[in-house]
Amino acid sequence: xxxxxxxxxxxxxxxxxxxxxxxxxxxxxxxxxxxxxxxxxxxxxxxxxxxxxxxxxxxxxxxxxxxxxxxxxxxxxxxxxxxxxxxxxxxxxxxxxxxxxxxxxxxxxxxxxxxxxxxxxxxxxxxxxxxxxxxxxxxxxxxxxxxxxxxxxxxxxxxxxxxxxxxxxxxxxxxxxxxxxxxxxxxxxxxxxxxxxxxxxxxxxxxxxxxxxxxxxxxxxxxxxxxxxxxxxxxxxxxxxxxxxxxxxxxxxxxxxxxxxxxxxxxxxxxxxxxxxxxxxxxxxxxxxxxxxxxxxxxxxxxxxxxxxxxxxxxxxxxxxxxxxxxxxxxxxxxxxxxxxxxxxxxxxxxxxxxxxxxxxxxxxxxxxxxxxxxxxxxxxxxxxxxxxxxxxxxxxxxxxxxxxxxxxxxxxxxxxxxxx
Ligand SMILES: *Cc1c(COP(=O)(O)O)cnc(C)c1O
Numbered sequence: 001x002x003x004x005x006x007x008x009x010x011x012x013x014x015x016x017x018x019x020x021x022x023x024x025x026x027x028x029x030x031x032x033x034x035x036x037x038x039x040x041x042x043x044x045x046x047x048x049x050x051x052x053x054x055x056x057x058x059x060x061x062x063x064x065x066x067x068x069x070x071x072x073x074x075x076x077x078x079x080x081x082x083x084x085x086x087x088x089x090x091x092x093x094x095x096x097x098x099x100x101x102x103x104x105x106x107x108x109x110x111x112x113x114x115x116x117x118x119x120x121x122x123x124x125x126x127x128x129x130x131x132x133x134x135x136x137x138x139x140x141x142x143x144x145x146x147x148x149x150x151x152x153x154x155x156x157x158x159x160x161x162x163x164x165x166x167x168x169x170x171x172x173x174x175x176x177x178x179x180x181x182x183x184x185x186x187x188x189x190x191x192x193x194x195x196x197x198x199x200x201x202x203x204x205x206x207x208x209x210x211x212x213x214x215x216x217x218x219x220x221x222x223x224x225x226x227x228x229x230x231x232x233x234x235x236x237x238x239x240x241x242x243x244x245x246x247x248x249x250x251x252x253x254x255x256x257x258x259x260x261x262x263x264x265x266x267x268x269x270x271x272x273x274x275x276x277x278x279x280x281x282x283x284x285x286x287x288x289x290x291x292x293x294x295x296x297x298x299x300x301x302x303x304x305x306x307x308x309x310x311x312x313x314x315x316x317x318x319x320x321x322x323x324x325x326x327x328x329x330x331x332x333x334x335x336x337x338x339x340x341x342x343x344x345x346x347x348x349x350x351x352x353x354x355x356x357x358x359x360x361x362x363x364x365x366x367x368x369x370x371x372x373x374x375x376x377x378x379x380x381x382x383x384x385x386x387x388x389x390x391x392x393x394x395x396x397x398x399x400x401x402x403x404x405x406x407x408x409x410x411x412x413x414x415x416x417x418x419x420x421x
Pocket of ligand 1: 102103104105135137138177181206208209229242
């Protein structure tokens, strides 16, 4: 029975792959043979152009041209140039995005900016709202900001499915992650932003699991501020710089607290006193990590000819097809799915729960299917439409099915926890 089931799913997958408009983009990625990578939402794989750029920046720029490279190879302009390449992916103007630092650091800056803008016009607002189950760093940063305001502020965690109800005249800032890192639930960015604005609340969006896989429109949706990740769906490499978006209407009010020299109006004047640079430049703090930023710059070229609507279409199809395979092979009974069943409110991932989720994940990895585990009990599969095929899904589910039916995950080797999960 089982072989026939997977054989027929495989035939179906071959048809879907044949009609996949993005099938050719897989060739741009240097993926290991015999590995199916379902973890591009944690760390995207390297593209051939990014690899080439890494060598080039070291051998053809840093090595021969040394410090002259800052001008000669436009190193100094990279944060702005990379930001401009990210802008179309989020519906922003190139002048509204800059690449720098990490999401955590950028959230710190944005919280201060948003709070100070609110303080000018509505000083009595004291609440920061975020969602229950948000990625921990987002909450940690907000907790730090509250602590440094001598508790004059309050951080409130609200139910993700009922954010609007938490908004009132006491709320200064709403800080939300668009796609939940664990469940993949996608919030309605346009609607929540509009409802927040109606009660005078400024919204900061975390686009970590959005940028490069879900098209959004910051300008049309009147989005105030956002941050996003360079190393997930943008494939910029481990620790790649993150980015910040700020709507142009705020560009004269961007008083961020990390007033380092790269954000100064004229860093090379070496003035004694800080004077913020114009617009997005003021989000810079210290020297950009040029090698990393160059690699991200190159990896973004993959998106240049791509229509994000095609990416979203395939993403929804991939997750739907995976659910179909899981259902057909009876796996959903043992591994219940906690991601939304409606593709329209689901990001590009699926989360399944099991008390042995960690060991199951290790067993999958040992068989060449790279997924990840999120504490305490989630097996998370990420579907990056630029290189994951429908056939990959059948192979993965078939492998998972064998691991479950033969209880391979109980093997001692799969029970040992590593530092990074
Ligand atoms: C991955 C991720 C981050 C990462 O933050 P860094 O500071 O860039 O390491 C932040 N928020 C969310 C929602 C994430 O998924």
